[in-house]
Each structure stands twice: as C-alpha cells, then as structure tokens.
Amino acid sequence: MASRIPLPWQPIRAAGSGFPTVDETMDGGTVGKALEVLEHVARLGRPVRFSELQAASPFPKATLYRLVRTLSGRGMLSFDPERKTYQLGMRLVGLAHTAWEQSSLAPIARPHIESLSRAVRETVHLAQLDSAHVLYVDKMNAESPVAMYSEAGKIGPAYCTGVGKVMLAHLEEPALSAMLAQQSFHRFTDTTIVTEYDLRDELAAIRARGYAVDREEHERGIICVAAPILSLGRSVLGGLSVTGATSRTDLDALLALTPQLRKASEAIAGEAVAWRFPEEAAVAPPPDGRT
Amino acid sequence: MASRIPLPWQPIRAAGSGFPTVDETMDGGTVGKALEVLEHVARLGRPVRFSELQAASPFPKATLYRLVRTLSGRGMLSFDPERKTYQLGMRLVGLAHTAWEQSSLAPIARPHIESLSRAVRETVHLAQLDSAHVLYVDKMNAESPVAMYSEAGKIGPAYCTGVGKVMLAHLEEPALSAMLAQQSFHRFTDTTIVTEYDLRDELAAIRARGYAVDREEHERGIICVAAPILSLGRSVLGGLSVTGATSRTDLDALLALTPQLRKASEAIAGEAVAWRFPEEAAVAPPPDGRT
DNA sequence: AATCGAGTTTCAAATAATGAAACTCAACGG
DNA sequence: CCGTTGAGTTTCATTATTTGAAACTCGATT
Numbered sequence: 001m002a003s004r005i006p007l008p009w010q011p012i013r014a015a016g017s018g019f020p021t022v023d024e025t026m027d028g029g030t031v032g033k034a035l036e037v038l039e040h041v042a043r044l045g046r047p048v049r050f051s052e053l054q055a056a057s058p059f060p061k062a063t064l065y066r067l068v069r070t071l072s073g074r075g076m077l078s079f080d081p082e083r084k085t086y087q088l089g090m091r092l093v094g095l096a097h098t099a100w101e102q103s104s105l106a107p108i109a110r111p112h113i114e115s116l117s118r119a120v121r122e123t124v125h126l127a128q129l130d131s132a133h134v135l136y137v138d139k140m141n142a143e144s145p146v147a148m149y150s151e152a153g154k155i156g157p158a159y160c161t162g163v164g165k166v167m168l169a170h171l172e173e174p175a176l177s178a179m180l181a182q183q184s185f186h187r188f189t190d191t192t193i194v195t196e197y198d199l200r201d202e203l204a205a206i207r208a209r210g211y212a213v214d215r216e217e218h219e220r221g222i223i224c225v226a227a228p229i230l231s232l233g234r235s236v237l238g239g240l241s242v243t244g245a246t247s248r249t250d251l252d253a254l255l256a257l258t259p260q261l262r263k264a265s266e267a268i269a270g271e272a273v274a275w276r277f278p279e280e281a282a283v284a285p286p287p288d289g290r291t
Numbered sequence: 292m293a294s295r296i297p298l299p300w301q302p303i304r305a306a307g308s309g310f311p312t313v314d315e316t317m318d319g320g321t322v323g324k325a326l327e328v329l330e331h332v333a334r335l336g337r338p339v340r341f342s343e344l345q346a347a348s349p350f351p352k353a354t355l356y357r358l359v360r361t362l363s364g365r366g367m368l369s370f371d372p373e374r375k376t377y378q379l380g381m382r383l384v385g386l387a388h389t390a391w392e393q394s395s396l397a398p399i400a401r402p403h404i405e406s407l408s409r410a411v412r413e414t415v416h417l418a419q420l421d422s423a424h425v426l427y428v429d430k431m432n433a434e435s436p437v438a439m440y441s442e443a444g445k446i447g448p449a450y451c452t453g454v455g456k457v458m459l460a461h462l463e464e465p466a467l468s469a470m471l472a473q474q475s476f477h478r479f480t481d482t483t484i485v486t487e488y489d490l491r492d493e494l495a496a497i498r499a500r501g502y503a504v505d506r507e508e509h510e511r512g513i514i515c516v517a518a519p520i521l522s523l524g525r526s527v528l529g530g531l532s533v534t535g536a537t538s539r540t541d542l543d544a545l546l547a548l549t550p551q552l553r554k555a556s557e558a559i560a561g562e563a564v565a566w567r568f569p570e571e572a573a574v575a576p577p578p579d580g581r582t
Numbered sequence: 583a584a585t586c587g588a589g590t591t592t593c594a595a596a597t598a599a600t601g602a603a604a605c606t607c608a609a610c611g612g
Numbered sequence: 613c614c615g616t617t618g619a620g621t622t623t624c625a626t627t628a629t630t631t632g633a634a635a636c637t638c639g640a641t642t
Contacts, residue, residue: 030598030630031358034322035365042389051588060632065590067322074326075421084589088390090419094426096387097444098333099379128381130366135385153388321599321629342619351601356621375620 033059034067038076038088047085096153105229105238106137109268113240116264117142120242120257122249125224127163128238130155132182134164137238157218159183159199160192162226163239166212169203170228170236176203192217211258213251214241221246225254227265232273240265324350325358329367329379338376387444396520396529397428400559407533407555408433411548414534416515417559418454420527421446423473425455428529448509450474450490451483453517454530457503460494461519461527467494483508502549504542505532512537516545518556523564531556 040056041048054064068086071077075091100106109126117124117140126138139151158164158179168179185194193199206212214224226241242257244250331347332339345355359377362368366382391397400417408415408431417429430442449455449470459470476485484490497503505515517532533548535541 029357029361030321031325031361032365034325035361035367038386042386045389046393049588061589062591062632063630066320066630070320070322070326074323076326087393088386090390090394090421090426090428092383092387092390093428093444094421094446095329095333095379095444096383097446098336099381099383100444102337102378103381130381130385135381137381137384153384153386153391155385155388340619352620353601353622354599357599 033063034071037064037067038071041077041086041088047080047083047087049083049085053086100137100152103137105268105272108271109138109229109238109240112264112268112271113138113140116140116240116242116260119260122254122257123243125151125163125241125243126238127161127167127241129158129164129167129179129236132158132179134158134161134167134239136163157184157186157188159185160188160214160217162212162214162224162241162243165199165203165206165214166226166228166241167236167239168199169206169212170230170234172235188218189216189220191215211262213255215251216246223249223251223254225258225261227258227261229265229269229272231269237269237272240268324354325362328355328358329362332368332377333379338371338374338378340374340376344377391428391443394428396559396563399562400429400520400529400531403555403559403562404429404431404531407431407531407551410551411533413540413545413548416442416454416532416534417529418452418458418532419529420449420455420458420470423449423470425449425452425458425530427454448475448477448479450476451479451505451508453503453505453515453532453534456490456494456497456505457517457519457532458527458530459490460497460503461521461525463526479509480507480511482506502553504546506542507537514540514542514545516549516552518549518553520556520560520563522560528560528563531559 037053037057040053044052050065050068053068054061057064059067068077068079072079072086072089075089077086078089079086105128106126113124113126121142123139123141125136127134127136129135134156136151136154136156156164158168168176171179180196180199183196183199185196185199186192187194193202210227212226214222214226216223222243223246224241224243226239228236229238229240231237240261242254242261244254328344328348331344335343341356341359344359345352348355350358359368359370363370363377363380366380368377369380370377396419397417404415404417412433414430414432416427418425418427420426425447427442427445427447447455449459459467462470471487471490474487474490476487476490477483478485484493501518503517505513505517507514513534514537515532515534517530519527520529520531522528531552533545533552535545
C-alpha cells in the first residue's frame with residue numbers, strides 16, 4: 001500500500017463505474033464535491049478534524065462544513081463529538097454488502113475461489129479494476145480460512161500486482177492508456193516495474209501468454225500467478241490469482257498451478273456471462289474455446 | 292430482513308452517524324437527494340432501470356438523471372450499458388473496507404470474537420446500531436470459519452434480534468423512543484414481539500439482567516444470547532451475541548455461556564475505550580466494575 | 583481575565599439545480 | 613417498409629440552492 005506523505009486533495013479522476021462507457025464529464029456539481037470529501041476522508045484512513053479537511057480541500061469553510069454535516073447526517077461519515085473528528089460511517093459497510101451481493105462477479109465466483117484455494121492449498125484473490133487500481137473483492141486463505149474485511153475491499157496498485165497486470169494486459173487501447181496514466185510507478189521492491197514503457201512490454205507478454213506473474217514486485221517475499229476473467233467479448237471482468245510466500249514455495253510451484261487457476265477463471269467467466277446474458281451464453285462459444 | 296413488497300421511496304430518516312449528537316435537520320440539499328437515490332438502489336437490492344427509479348422517486352426525470360450520472364461517474368453506482376441498469380458500485384466496497392478499519396469497535400473486537408467463538412464452539416456476531424437497525428459488522432462461525440461479506444454488512448431488525456434488543460435496552464430515553472418509532476414490528480415467527488408496549492417491557496428486563504435472549508423471534512430455529520458493549524459512560528457501542536440452532540443446542544446451553552459472552556463484551560469495551568480515551572481509561576473504574 | 587483558535591452561523595451575491603418540453607433512437611407492429 | 617411507441621437523453625429559461633466573506637460562539641490556553 002503506497003505511503004504518500006502529504007496526501008493532497010485529489011479532485012478524483014472519473015472513469016469508475018466498472019464499465020468504461022459513461023462519458024467522463026464528471027465535475028463540480030455539489031454532489032461531486034460531497035463525494036470528493038468522502039474519498040478524501042477515505043484516503044486519510046483515520047479520524048480527521050474539520051480543520052484538517054479544510055486545509056486540504058479547495059472549498060471554503062462554510063461549504064465544507066455543510067458538506068460534512070450532510071454526509072454525517074446520512075451516515076456516510078460519522079462524527080465523534082468528543083474528539084471532534086470525522087471518519088467514514090458504518091452505513092458504508094451496509095451499502096457495500098449490498099453492492100457486493102449485487103455484483104455480477106463476486107458472489108458467483110465465491111464457490112470457485114473456495115474450491116480452488118482448497119485444491120492448490122494457497123491463498124486465492126479475486127479482484128476487479130476500480131479507477132485504475134486493484135480492488136480486491138474476495139479472498140480465500142487455504143490455511144486459516146478467515147477472510148472478511150481483512151482483504152476484501154482493500155485497494156492496491158495495478159502495475160505491480162499479478163491481478164493488476166493481468167487485467168491491464170487485457171484492456172483495449174483507449175482504456176489502457178487512461179489506466180496507465182494513473183499508475184504511480186512507485187518502486188516497492190527492486191523488481192517493481194517503474195516505467196510505463198517497461199510495463200507495456202510486460203503487458204504484451206502477459207496478454208500473449210494468458211497469465212501474469214508477480215515476482216515480488218509489490219511486496220518482498222510475495223509472489224503470485226494471475227489469470228484474467230474475461231467476458232465473451234474479451235472485456236475484462238476481473239482477475240484471479242494464487243499467491244504464495246517465497247518462504248514456503250517458489251515460482252515454479254505456482255506456475256504448475258496455472259492450469260487449475262485458468263480453469264477456475266474460465267468457469268467463473270462462464271457463469272458470470274450466463275448470469276448476465278442467459279440467451280447469448282447458450283449460443284456463443286464457451287470462453288474456454290480459446291482461438 | 293423485512294420484506295416490504297411495494298418498496299416505496301423513503302426520504303431517509305436521519306439519526307445516523309453512530310453518535311446521537313448531530314442535529315437532525317438534514318434535508319433537501321442536492322447531496323441529500325443523491326444519497327437518497329443511492330439508498331433506494333440499495334433497498335431494491337438488484338439492478339434497476341432508470342425508469343424504475345424515476346417511477347419511485349419524487350424527482351423529475353432530468354434531476355434524477357443527473358443524480359445517477361454523477362453517482363455513476365464517481366463509482367458509487369455502476370451502470371451496465373448493455374442492460375441499461377444501475378446497481379451499487381464496487382467503489383463502496385473499498386470505502387467500506389476503510390470505514391471498517393477506521394471503526395473504533397470492529398477491528399479491536401476481532402481477536403475477542405475469534406477466541407470467544409472457538410471457546411464456545413458457536414457462531415458469534417458483533418453488531419452496531421445504524422439508523423435504528425442492526426448492522427452486523429463482524430461474524431465468526433466456529434465450524435466453517437468463513438465469514439466475509441456473507442454476514443458483515445448485513446442489516447437486520449433491532450426489535451427481534453438478540454443484539455438489537457440488548458442495544459436498545461441500554462439506550463437512554465430520548466434516543467430510545469426515536470429508535471422504537473422506526474421499528475416495523477413485523478411478525479416473523481410466533482414469538483416475535485410486535486408491539487412497542489411489549490418491547491419496552493422486554494427491554495427493561497434485559498437492562499436489569501444485563502443480557503438479552505432471542506427465542507426464535509426473528510427466525511424459526513435460531514436462538515441467541517447477547518450482551519451489550521458499553522462505554523464508560525454506559526452509552527451503547529455495540530452488541531455481541533452467541534447464536535445457536537435449536538436443532539443442535541438449546542437456550543439453557545446458550546445461557547450457560549453468558550459469563551464468557553459478558554467477559555468478551557467487557558474486554559472489547561475496555562479496549563475500545565482505552566483506544567479512544569487513553570487517559571481516562573487509566574483513571575476511570577474498569578467497565579466490569581458494575582454498580 | 584484576556585486571548586486564541588477551532589468550530590459554527592449568517593446573509594446578499596453568485597451559481598448550480600430544476601423541470602417542462604423537445605429530441606434521439608432502437609424496438610415493435612401494422 | 614414505414615410509422616409509432618416509449619425509454620433514455622438533452623436543452624434552456626426560471627428558480628432555488630450553494631457560496632463565501634465575515635461575524636460570532638465558546639472552550640481551551642496564557
């Protein structure tokens with residue numbers, strides 16, 4: 001997890017919504033400002049005083065004040081009157097639960113992730129792209145199978161994780177450049193890819209190969225192999241990975257698991273597509289019939 | 292989970308924010324409207340078309356249109372262009388993760404919940420009040436210890452669950468009446484308490500006794516005992532419960548676990564208080580020194 | 583007791599939201 | 613094949629909300 005120090009106000013790059021279709025003219029509406037406040041509090045990741053927000057935000061005191069008041073009144077922020085601090089409200093946890101269940105990927109993938117992690121006896125992650133970053137939406141640890149918020153909901157970099165790279169690799173060009181422009185290219189370890197140029201090379205190789213490898217690029221001692229979850233039209237629905245620690249396993253061992261990984265990701269893709277397009281799924285070639 | 296059928300637009304009762312202090316004059320700001328849309332989509336719990344929203348909402352077409360557009364652009368909603376449907380966006384999952392971690396209760400309680408569930412060999416729930424309803428913020432199942440979004444984030448009724456009743460029981464009067472007014476009093480089973488009058492009786496008994504019991508009031512076959520998590524000032528931070536199925540256990544067996552349950556809830560309270568008020572915690576009487 | 587500063591409220595001016603109606607376009611039926 | 617339908621989208625003058633400078637409150641500090 002990148003540790004930027006000053007953590008400036010960010011007007012939020014748009015591009016969200018999972019599908020790259022909504023036109024990107026999102027801007028200075030009042031609602032947008034309120035959501036920027038929310039995201040800023042999230043970025044800080046700790047209780048913040050009003051004055052901290054006000055120093056970081058471009059909004060005048062009174063404006064910001066009413067924004068946080070409204071957000072608090074709706075439970076999106078929670079205000080601690082003793083400490084005079086704001087933090088993200090638990091209402092978000094309820095909303096996220098619904099979002100997760102509504103998702104056309106995570107609930108469907110759950111059983112596949114469970115069986116895959118049991119079969120390979122390693123940790124399995126399911127991720128989606130969210131604003132050019134990796135959003136982990138599910139996790140199954142083979143050893144102590146306790147998942148919960150420990151990982152799901154976590155956001156990580158795309159350019160130096162297995163799932164991130166494999167999802168980027170399967171994007172088409174207008175979208176890809178937009179995503180690459182948002183990577184920080186922070187050097188986490190000595191194998192981290194830190195230039196867009198090198199990353200594009202790597203992505204081409206990944207696309208040709210069909211899976212990605214993380215050679216301790218994000219965290220020393222952590223390696224993984226990742227496969228994409230693709231729709232019939234080959235658009236990226238998500239990414240699936242098997243992660244291991246160098247202390248217990250090595251890359252060759254993980255690579256030996258790619259057939260199982262790929263089988264799981266294709267099964268998930270098939271079900272996700274069937275769920276969303278019951279008609280087409282019956283007609284179109286199954287996603288494992290690679291060309 | 293109450294199953295209202297027509298599911299009308301609800302202007303949202305305020306009262307959120309965890310602490311009952313923010314004054315409740317939250318209203319027709321544009322931001323509030325946007326959040327109402329978000330909550331309405333959450334209530335429906337499935338992908339919805341624009342026209343469905345527009346039929347249910349009091350806003351004119353163009354207004355609603357720009358609201359959903361803005362929310363989509365920020366990833367709070369996700370729009371499926373094929374289906375022309377909106378659903379809650381995965382951005383919420385990322386925000387919820389941060390909200391959970393920032394919370395002064397859930398992360399602290401985690402280890403206690405784990406050890407309690409292992410000790411009693413039953414399912415343990417941690418909940419907080421959110422808008423007069425029960426928000427489950429953590430769960431540990433002793434058997435198959437897989438938790439995740441399966442339960443965390445779920446919202447349930449307060450008047451007919453163990454955690455709900457035990458939290459209500461320890462509220463002070465202005466807040467309590469506000470909460471009771473928001474209960475649906477739907478009869479789930481034949482033991483469900485369905486009048487405010489009876490509930491107030493039950494709450495008084497619970498308060499006197501220090502723990503609550505759910506005698507299949509919400510779901511047939513499911514019973515539980517619940518203890519409150521109280522701050523030094525005796526305000527309600529959350530609720531902790533041990534749940535069992537009548538097919539495998541009975542109320543007497545669960546009641547025998549109350550000492551352990553109470554010990555865990557007091558330990559959580561102590562740590563939560565210590566975390567929030569490092570100074571006071573050292574001075575004030577420990578929360579288990581009941582008067 | 584006076585000062586300081588974070589947090590809160592006020593109000594005319596500026597701006598953004600509104601909502602009726604017109605428009606687009608794909609699906610459907612004659 | 614063309615006209616109709618209706619969901620979804622855009623426009624624009626009107627209207628209402630947001631804005632932001634400044635004044636105020638009140639607890640904490642000197």
